[in-house]
Amino acid sequence: MADPPPHSQLELFLTSDQIQQRVQEMGAEISRDFAGQSLLLIGVLTGASIFLADLARAISLNCDLDFISVASYGTQQHSRGEVRLLRGLEHPVENMNVLVVEDIVDTAATLSYLRTMLLAERPALLKVVTLLDKPSRRLQTVTADTIGFTIPNRFAVGYGMDFAGYYRNLPNIYCMPPASNWSSLHLGKTP
Numbered sequence: 001m002a003d004p005p006p007h008s009q010l011e012l013f014l015t016s017d018q019i020q021q022r023v024q025e026m027g028a029e030i031s032r033d034f035a036g037q038s039l040l041l042i043g044v045l046t047g048a049s050i051f052l053a054d055l056a057r058a059i060s061l062n063c064d065l066d067f068i069s070v071a072s073y074g075t076q077q078h079s080r081g082e083v084r085l086l087r088g089l090e091h092p093v094e095n096m097n098v099l100v101v102e103d104i105v106d107t108a109a110t111l112s113y114l115r116t117m118l119l120a121e122r123p124a125l126l127k128v129v130t131l132l133d134k135p136s137r138r139l140q141t142v143t144a145d146t147i148g149f150t151i152p153n154r155f156a157v158g159y160g161m162d163f164a165g166y167y168r169n170l171p172n173i174y175c176m177p178p179a180s181n182w183s184s185l186h187l188g189k190t191p
């Protein structure tokens, strides 16, 4: 596989300001919906880590944090819909108000797996928030309760999301160009 293009050649999709504004709105909405309650935020590693850090600070309730790591089988850009657990939670979730924090819901295989797993632990409440939602690729009918942005069927990177370990620390969100264009992008050619 050729190296992915430098970030200057990615297609800008959402600026840091747009993301931050929406994260503040989502934090305020969650604070209203769960007023008077405590929450356990569960971030899905690694992609949701940056979103979770910003969202937690936009929520004006008592929040504890935990993280879970899962892997889905498939290629870099296409999940096959099979999920396995890599790292479990540190907190028991029984009787807790749980908010799962996802970077992106794509096929929803991850979300479906996590919902089944967490519901078996009998939380008081289980809700899901995702920054991005790509409804066109669903294999499962589940969806998030709170959605930041609904996006078309493009591969998004930045703000925690990666392609092969690249781009996670970019403050904006970009779309990857099709892989067939990468080498010409490196050379500055029109594809």
Ligand code: IMP
Binding pocket: 044, 047, 072, 079, 102, 103, 104, 105, 106, 107, 108, 109, 110, 111, 154, 155, 156, 157, 161, 162
């Ligand atoms: P799922 O297909 O909904 O199970 O998504 C599984 C995971 O694949 C997400 O949590 C992301 O980590 C990753 N993923 C899916 N689509 C994208 C994308 O467009 N950019 C980066 N990661 C993605």
